[in-house]
Amino acid sequence: MSFELDRIEELCRDRGWSRYRLAKEMNVSPNSIGNLFRRTSVPSVPTLRHICRALGITISQFYGTDGLTVTVTEQQKGFLEMFNRLSPGDKQKVEGYIEGLLAKDGESGL
Template structure:
């Protein structure tokens, strides 16, 4: 069985998802997901993207080998999507602004 199929099974186990739930979240037929999970077909790039969308992870998180997987909220995903369309100058501004907000949030109340 290939890495991708094993990783998909691992993600399902971590979340307590059934094969049916995965198929539903992916918008795929249960039969197609069953064929993939039995190793009878190799997931295409498009299928892997749908898997990642279902699990709310990035493709890089899918392939992460450090064992750390971060699941982002919808708000966090929106922030990243918005950030990704900015040019480099605006990204620097956004990062500086967010850092300033975070630094201000970390200060004890008597220092503000």
């Protein structure tokens, strides 16, 4: 399999997503995702952009696996700015809320 397909699998696994869930998040048929993996070729740039949008990451984050360089989207930057203005107690509440949302969806906590 290509690096890109392995990385898609890794990112889905990290989120507790199946290929079916990825297809739903992308608003494409599950067969489209299945075909992508059956061909085992490198996905096109537009396809990778679509996958990254569904995963909530940038192309830079997709390829940045070393953890040293992190690029955040404008939405993520806005959340971080708001989070940084919260009191320590409110930050704990936000973290608990997010963990609750993830647990509700059957995903593992932070």
